[in-house]
Amino acid sequence: MTVAPEATYRIAVSGPPPYPVYLEEGLALRCGALFAEHGVKRAVLVSNPVVGSLHGAAVRNAIREAGVEVDSLEVPDGEAYKSVSTATHLWESLADLQADRNTTLVALGGGVVGDVVGFAAATYARGIPYVHIPTTVLSMVDSSIGGKVGVDLPQGKNLVGAFYNPLFVVTDPGLLMSLPPRQFSSGMAEVVKAACVASSEFFAALEAREPALGPQDLDQIIAQAIHIKTRVVSEDPFERGPRATLNLGHTLGHALEAARGFHPMLHGEAVSLGMLAALRIARATGVLEEDYEARLTDLLERLRLPTRIQDAGWSRVVAALGVDKKRADGHLRFVLPVKLGQVVVREVSLDTVHEVYEGMLALHAEDEAVEPEDEYEREPEDREPAGEPLDED
Numbered sequence: 001m002t003v004a005p006e007a008t009y010r011i012a013v014s015g016p017p018p019y020p021v022y023l024e025e026g027l028a029l030r031c032g033a034l035f036a037e038h039g040v041k042r043a044v045l046v047s048n049p050v051v052g053s054l055h056g057a058a059v060r061n062a063i064r065e066a067g068v069e070v071d072s073l074e075v076p077d078g079e080a081y082k083s084v085s086t087a088t089h090l091w092e093s094l095a096d097l098q099a100d101r102n103t104t105l106v107a108l109g110g111g112v113v114g115d116v117v118g119f120a121a122a123t124y125a126r127g128i129p130y131v132h133i134p135t136t137v138l139s140m141v142d143s144s145i146g147g148k149v150g151v152d153l154p155q156g157k158n159l160v161g162a163f164y165n166p167l168f169v170v171t172d173p174g175l176l177m178s179l180p181p182r183q184f185s186s187g188m189a190e191v192v193k194a195a196c197v198a199s200s201e202f203f204a205a206l207e208a209r210e211p212a213l214g215p216q217d218l219d220q221i222i223a224q225a226i227h228i229k230t231r232v233v234s235e236d237p238f239e240r241g242p243r244a245t246l247n248l249g250h251t252l253g254h255a256l257e258a259a260r261g262f263h264p265m266l267h268g269e270a271v272s273l274g275m276l277a278a279l280r281i282a283r284a285t286g287v288l289e290e291d292y293e294a295r296l297t298d299l300l301e302r303l304r305l306p307t308r309i310q311d312a313g314w315s316r317v318v319a320a321l322g323v324d325k326k327r328a329d330g331h332l333r334f335v336l337p338v339k340l341g342q343v344v345v346r347e348v349s350l351d352t353v354h355e356v357y358e359g360m361l362a363l364h365a366e367d368e369a370v371e372p373e374d375e376y377e378r379e380p381e382d383r384e385p386a387g388e389p390l391d392e393d
């Protein structure tokens with residue numbers, strides 16, 4: 001049996017241990033061969049009620065078709081459940097199912113399901129194999145690459161976790177057709193980020209897509225973004241250096257995300273604003289060699305991402321930035337664009353960040369260039385935990 005039909009992209013992600021990402025439209029529905037090829041005999045499929053009801057049965061059947069025994073578990077939907085208690089639920093359920101090291105956990109869902117299931121796999125029985133079948137743009141291009149798994153604490157996001165690579169990843173852009181448009185746009189911000197960090201050609205390819213949010217060539221776009229993250233992660237698997245460049249747009253982005261409180265933004269929306277802010281900071285500090293603000297703004301707007309900040313109050317943003325109050329100069333480390341496809345990491349004064357923040361404020365309601373299409377109201381308990389997020393890319 002061959003691992004995958006010829007049309008399937010196979011992207012090797014470096015270790016430890018290395019693992020393949022298989023990418024093809026419709027692949028989740030015929031992923032059984034991959035499980036057989038990788039020697040999986042028994043699997044426990046974990047999803048949430050939203051993704052599970054849309055795609056769970058089809059994926060379960062596809063895995064079963066290869067003769068793999070499959071049990072199913074569910075975790076609740078939302079960042080609030082990327083928690084130790086969800087991990088405990090998974091550990092105990094696995095024990096009830098008498099799972100052992102010959103059992104493979106399968107995460108069917110976005111970054112939340114992937115992170116918590118990966119963490120349960122990293123820790124149950126001192127580590128069992130897991131497979132991620134990502135179902136959001138963000139999880140396809142970002143969270144399923146690089147082996148970071150973990151859960152949040154009330155004190156902060158991703159505070160408990162591990163570097164633990166999956167056995168393999170099944171990336172099927174067809175699964176994105178059910179994704180709410182606002183989530184789709186949000187994930188595309190990470191795709192734009194990958195282009196800004198590493199490839200002007202890729203940026204031009206994104207600009208050339210018409211419509212910008214259409215399904216055409218999505219497999220190639222996702223493959224390109226994965227290649228970029230893979231390349232950066234391979235150089236720096238444990239995030240000691242170059243991987244930090246993937247945090248373009250994330251320093252201010254995370255702070256805006258945290259400061260918005262009762263009017264939550266999606267992660268990619270905050271990254272969209274953070275990338276534009278980083279570009280303006282790069283200009284203000286003389287780092288920027290090629291000014292691509294107009295092109296970036298245009299692309300983000302076409303992707304229905306925000307380009308103007310709704311004021312959350314500068315003091316709240318400063319608090320969320322976690323500026324060290326003991327340091328009089330109040331400098332922050334920012335990833336700054338130099339030109340399309342190239343960034344540097346620099347210390348930036350809080351005053352500069354403040355000026356850029358003020359300059360990006362939406363002064364009138366109509367200044368908010370893009371209103372999210374489907375207003376995504378999170379439940380109160382679905383708010384991000386407080387505190388500085390740990391090294392998220």
Ligand SMILES: NC(=O)c1ccc[n+]([C@@H]2O[C@H](COP(=O)([O-])OP(=O)(O)OC[C@H]3O[C@@H](n4cnc5c(N)ncnc54)[C@H](O)[C@@H]3O)[C@@H](O)[C@H]2O)c1
Nearest residue numbers: 050077110111112135136138139142143148175178179393
């Ligand atoms: N491990 C890493 O390296 C890494 C990197 C970046 C982000 N993350 C983490 O990823 C998480 C965010 O992931 P996300 O943006 O995928 O969010 P998510 O997993 O919460 O998914 C977003 C929403 O979309 C729904 N959904 C998912 N797939 C769907 C589909 N195909 N159809 C319909 N609805 C669908 C989910 O149920 C959820 O309500 C955060 O916890 C973040 O910390 C991890």
Ligand SMILES: [Zn+2]
Nearest residue numbers: 190267271393
């Ligand atoms: Zn991100």
